[in-house]
Amino acid sequence: MSKVRFLSRYHADKKSIPACLRGAIYALAFVFWDRDYTLKDTSMPFVQHELTDYAHQVLRREMENPNLFILQACLLLQHVTPPAMDTLEAPTTWTSSAQATACAQMIGLHVEPGDWNINATERHLRRKL
Template sequence: MAYTTDRLSLPASLRGAVYGLACAFWTEEPSLKPYPPISQPEFFEHAHAALYREMDSPKLATLQACLLVLHEQPGISGTTESPRIWALACQATACAQSLGLHQDPTEWKLPLWEKRLRKRLWWIAYINDVWTSLCHGNTPHIQEGAFDTTELTMEDLASDEHITGLPGYYQACSKIVDHASLMLPDGLNIRSSMAGIRTNGYFHIGCFALKSIIVRQLMSPATPESKSNSDSNLSKHFDLALSVGEEFVQFAAKLFSMDMKTFWTRRIKRY
């Protein structure tokens, strides 16, 4: 919202990261066609320089910049999980803790929107810390018991977003029910529309990954004996596995080249 109303009020680091991620659309914007395109590395170089200065007195926008610079796409000769990414993830964790986001703000004398934003940013930083540590084979920096920030609610997630009022808004996003299907708000449901891929494609990929993990666990142990046993887990859930796989194939078949230029996290390789 702040970017829409007064973008110049945002720190240079956050604007640089936003512009860097958006530069993939340079050739798609008619007003920019007369100008030579600026590369993503050039944008991010300025964003990192600004971020270095702003870390002396971080704000919530500083943490947002820390989280966004993690998703600069690697060069042709680069690797997705380079040591630099681990260092940048540590920077985001340190920034979040310096802002006190590991403390629950519920009873603090802050505007409601800020409380919700602090909670969202903390859980993003937490997930980023855990996920990056897994990718790099290191121990997470945020340990259990080191924070008391409460879990997110749908109201926290919807704050300052454009999903309030959509059908299915009050459905839970994190419960696995009905044959291991994920209950998603209709705005994120692939079956309802493919129009949201350009803004939520990486989210759908994550859902497919989670479904695959669940189905794999349901079908274990996958032994030669279980294939011939109609009462085995493998046989019972085989149709479910095919259904999940078919849904993913349908999703991938509907992707366009433009979809691949939108925001995909660094860990999803861009072809």
């Protein structure tokens, strides 16, 4: 993710960013709540697993029309720390990896975009993802 591009788009119109991607970012940012001096003395209005569950629910709906934002949400959600368990991987790790791979395939990331009529920023992001 490009922080500059994301924040620029977020400030212009946050609803133009799919809810699953916003939810994934909020869920990952949750662990930094107490490090912000303006927030650390306030109680959190949510818990991380609720944000993660919401992002996954929305992702299932938004996966019907995959795009680069949706793929980024898939990949980011794999980095949310699972609840304490006896294994290093959450049981959903494999299914979410398959979902991200399917999304990438559906939007053509397996094809070199060199000759496509798209801007350089999107071409770079496609290669990066």
